[in-house]
Amino acid sequence: MRCKSLFAVLLGTVFVVFQASRVLAGAADVLVSTAWLEENLDNPDLRIVEVSVNPGQFERAHIPGAVNFVWHTDLVDPVQRDIASAENFQKLLREAGISDGTTVILYGDTNNWFAAWGAWIFDVYAVPNVKLLDGGRAKWEDESRPMTNRVASYAPGNITLGERNEMIRARLSDVMAVVDGSDQAKLVDIRSPDEYSGRIFAPPGVQELAVRAGHIPGAVNVPWGEAVAADGTFKSADELRKVYAAVGIDGSEPVITYCRIGERSSHTWFALSKILGYEVRNYDGSWTEYGNTVGVPVVNLAGTVWGGK
Numbered sequence: 001m002r003c004k005s006l007f008a009v010l011l012g013t014v015f016v017v018f019q020a021s022r023v024l025a026g027a028a029d030v031l032v033s034t035a036w037l038e039e040n041l042d043n044p045d046l047r048i049v050e051v052s053v054n055p056g057q058f059e060r061a062h063i064p065g066a067v068n069f070v071w072h073t074d075l076v077d078p079v080q081r082d083i084a085s086a087e088n089f090q091k092l093l094r095e096a097g098i099s100d101g102t103t104v105i106l107y108g109d110t111n112n113w114f115a116a117w118g119a120w121i122f123d124v125y126a127v128p129n130v131k132l133l134d135g136g137r138a139k140w141e142d143e144s145r146p147m148t149n150r151v152a153s154y155a156p157g158n159i160t161l162g163e164r165n166e167m168i169r170a171r172l173s174d175v176m177a178v179v180d181g182s183d184q185a186k187l188v189d190i191r192s193p194d195e196y197s198g199r200i201f202a203p204p205g206v207q208e209l210a211v212r213a214g215h216i217p218g219a220v221n222v223p224w225g226e227a228v229a230a231d232g233t234f235k236s237a238d239e240l241r242k243v244y245a246a247v248g249i250d251g252s253e254p255v256i257t258y259c260r261i262g263e264r265s266s267h268t269w270f271a272l273s274k275i276l277g278y279e280v281r282n283y284d285g286s287w288t289e290y291g292n293t294v295g296v297p298v299v300n301l302a303g304t305v306w307g308g309k
Contacts (some may be wrong), residue, residue, distance in 0.1 A: 003252075012175050023053035027237055030274040032105055038145050039149045041065055047102050047154075051075070051118040052109040052137065053263075063107065063140060067096045071114045071263075075121055082123050084282070090161045092125075097154025107133035107140070111225075111232050115267035119274075123168055125161045132270065135233040142231070154213045168273070170283035172293065177208050178256065179217050179297060185254040187219035188244075190268045191287070195260070196221040198300035210291025214300030217257070220247040226263045227271045240271055251278040258283040258290070 030209055040046055041064055048066040050058050058068040069075060074092050075084050085090065098104060104122065108115035120129045133140065141147070152187040177183035194200045198213035215221070226243050229235055235243070241250075249255060255278055257265040262284030283290075290296060 005151060011052050013284060017067065027234075027275045029301045030131050030270070031234065032131050033134055034140050034143055037063070037105060037133055037140075039285075042147070045101065045103060047096060047098050047121060048105045048106055048107070049096065049118065050137070051106060051115045053114050054109050057109050057137070059149065059191055063137075063147050063153050064146055064148045064150075066107075066154075067277060069096075069118060071284050081285075086125065086161045086164065089121070089125060090159065093159050093161075097157045098159050099157040100159050102157065102159070104130065105133055107136050109137045110306045111228060111267065111308040112136040112139070112265055113224075113263045116270045117263040120168070120266040120269055120284075121141055123283060124164050124166075127159070127161070128166050135231055139232050145167075155160045167220050168269075168281055170258075170285075172279040172283075172285055172289055173288065174281070175256060175283055176296065177257075185256050185281075186249050186270075187216055187255045187269060188247075188255055189215045189219040189221050190224040190257060190259050190264075190265050191215075191221070192223055193221060195287075198302040201304070201306065202280065203258055206260070208288045210260075211286050211306045212291040212298050212300070213302065213304045213306070214291070214298045215287075216290055217297050217299050219299075220249070222249070222268070224259070227268060234275060237275055240276055244272065244276075249278075251276065255280045257281075258286040259284060260287045 002255045048063055050066045051069045053069055063277060070259045076082065077085060081131060092120055106115040106118050115132060119130055119132055131305060145222050174183070178185045178187060188212065189196050192203070195202065201213045202209050222244060227235060227240060255272055256274070257280060259265040262282060263284060265282055269280050269282040272278045291298065
């Protein structure tokens with residue numbers, strides 16, 4: 001019995017060490033530091049892509065050699081609400097000089113919200129060797145690293161995309177299956193506490209609205225900012241694990257992240273799936289779809305009612 005107990009302890013220790021090393025390797029595989037990127041600006045096998053939300057950022061100045069992807073025209077279908085088609089996305093990547101062997105570094109403003117959303121789209125199309133600049137544009141600027149307003153141009157790349165990987169994307173029907181109990185998953189609402197409680201419908205100044213406030217039944221609230229340190233970089237894997245374990249998210253069940261239109265939740269999707277290795281889907285329909293859908297249950301703790309203004 002003593003031998004069996006000792007074997008179990010040793011086996012458990014090996015498993016924990018393996019999991020820890022896998023997570024650390026995962027973070028190294030999907031994030032690059034500002035120092036590393038500056039040292040590799042001239043690497044011909046590297047392509048840097050800015051995905052910012054605020055207009056004029058790239059045009060004002062950007063990381064040398066970077067190309068600009070405009071989130072609301074380049075990364076989405078221009079007519080129906082959907083991400084860019086495989087044909088259009090492949091054309092975009094080739095025009096940016098991206099080939100099958102290229103390593104892509106994504107960065108942007110607002111703590112990489114839309115850069116992370118771009119990383120999620122790259123993952124939907126199973127593009128390998130895609131990483132985020134940890135800390136994004138703000139950290140690069142704060143450290144006075146080189147910037148330019150010169151727009152780079154590259155010879156067309158030859159990347160070829162396959163079919164979409166829908167396994168990392170949640171639809172309304174998937175969320176409803178969790179709500180009605182026919183499927184098991186943890187719902188993580190990464191919006192602000194005021195949005196989650198229903199006190200406000202959306203952050204000030206945004207145009208995309210839902211006519212109902214509140215959150216999806218069963219969802220826990222972990223605002224996206226809890227995943228980052230003061231300088232905008234992701235917290236360590238151990239810190240992230242504790243943040244989410246505090247609300248019952250420990251990787252033992254699949255996770256669905258959502259926000260308002262799917263971009264902030266991509267940041268949390270990245271932390272949970274890429275750094276911690278959990279099984280995660282991003283619900284890009286998010287609250288603007290769910291909160292505008294007739295007949296779905298809503299939890300509105302604040303009891304606010306939309307008045308059409």
